[in-house]
Amino acid sequence: MKVILAQSAGFCKGVRRAMAKVLEQSGQAERPVYTDGPLIHNPQTIDILSRRGVKMLSEQDQPASGDTVFIRTHGVTPERRQEIMELGVQVCDATCPDVAKIQGLIRMHRRSGYLVVIVGDKNHAEVIGLAGYAGESGRVVGRAEEVSGLQDAEKICVVAQSTLDRSVYDQVAEAVKARFREVKVLDTICPSTYRRQDELRELSRSVDAVVVVGGKNSANTRHLVEISQGCGTPTFHVETAVEIDEMQLKSFHTVAVTAGASTPNWILMQVVDRLKMIDPQGTPAVFRWLKMIGRFVITSNLYIAVGAALLCHANSRLIGISLDWISYSIAFFYILSAHLTSRFTAEGLLELKKSRRGLVFDMEAKFFVWLAGFSASAALILAGLEGPVPFSIMLALIALGLLYRIDIPQLRLPFLGKKSVLHLIPASKDLFMGLGWSFVTVIFPCLLENYSFSSPALYLTFVSTFLLVIIRSLFFDIRDIQGDLILGRETLPTIIGTRGTKVLVLSLTIAYGLLMSAGSAFGWLSGLGYLMLALSAYICLYILLYHKKIIRREIPVEVTGDTQFILAGVLALLHG
Ligand code: SF4
CATH class of the missing domain: 3.40.1010.20 (4-hydroxy-3-methylbut-2-enyl diphosphate reductase, catalytic domain)
Known part of the structure; x- marks a missing residue:
């Protein structure tokens, strides 16, 4: 099925602003945080907010002095605002600025003697709030037919609920103009x-x-x-x-x-x-099968595991060593198991809720647990074939990966307070994943081939691999920022913002290109280093495509990000 996604779909600026305020407050506040009614009209988001401890005011749930109460995006009446303030709580206003502007216009025209006609749904929270600002001078109408029921007035001011259908507003405005002499129609439908x-x-x-x-x-x-x-x-x-x-x-x-x-x-x-x-x-049927296989390869992490094997080849060509099938297979199985395992952690389970992979993992959870175990065992057995030292190192790598994700009190870092659990340290997953990749695609092959550990080539490829993995992780974190903010997961984009992260990704990409070409220029790396500039160009291109919203959906974003490792291997094969 061909699916066209509207460019304008998703959170508007008012909702984004309200969510950011509430999430920031709930992340920092020591005391309970409340909203006066649903912050926004989306049950799934409200459900996640409540699981993060943001409660809704109710008869049973009354705030104590010093707690925080948020005024919802739709705004409230002046009387309701006063009531909340009298509770002795800290009041935070999440009213959308566009709604606040309508409230201000209503107040101004009411004071100037206008009868204010509010066009909208009289039961909607925003309209109830607006009517509060109009007081005795306000009337709410939903359709043009209701205009005939309005009382006579000298001056009429017409405003719309911010989310009204424009054609409905135009019809009501025309009906008001036809009936009254002095009519001021204000354009209050938000952009x-x-x-x-x-x-x-x-x-x-x-x-x-x-x-x-x-x-x-x-x-x-x-x-x-x-x-x-x-x-x-x-x-x-x-x-x-x-x-x-x-x-x-x-x-x-x-x-x-x-x-x-x-x-x-x-x-x-x-x-x-x-x-x-x-x-x-x-x-x-052929097309359906091909599509299904393609999806499986991506969502099961097989694609990125192939990327790991190809990157392993590229690194060996950069350093100038030849590898046998065991090194490629170890990289393939270890990366497959590491990426699959990360889906079954507590943090991963939350992450599933916002990803397409989540749907697949929910359906095939048992199979993927089995695949993760199988690939970890395969990496271990293959390392064992090379001797006790590679076996012990691989065992340590797998064990460290598991320990990272399990909350063991003895392994906590108390000086980090709330984030004393290793995997809760912001961006730690990206750093650990980067180190894992660098280890199995650079250190491990060099170890198996008895390559000198004093060679600059080894360290250059180690750092460049780390950079590639971090770039990919940050790119995905930029895509996931909205879900991460709501789920309270701290990543670099949630801390420094999307713009700052994009600048960082571009800087790291340039650093990668410079590192590769300088390595070749100084003779530490093979001539393949120059060819890797094409990889930097590819990364810049996909970031630009994402920025321009040309690639937006999860699977294309993942394929584009993961393809950088495949491309590294292809460039190495072309270089010979
Ligand atoms: S007024 Fe517009 S921008 Fe504000 S919350 Fe409503 S839809 Fe969003």
């Missing part, structure tokens, strides 16, 4: 909403069906559904990938996917990937 709606109108004309992802209680998501249905396109509203009905969608060849302003990226991407798995009726 994020109308961009999303306009793009959907365009898209729904060129596809067979539309899937809208978002909370069933989200007004802006429901408006998207109505807009798409209004265009005459078959439309499906789902909250998560689990709700996708394959039988219903099988008959469509091209499907557009959009999402409400409060839909997190990882849910959106799971829906897209689930749709991609559906083969429309009439797809040839």
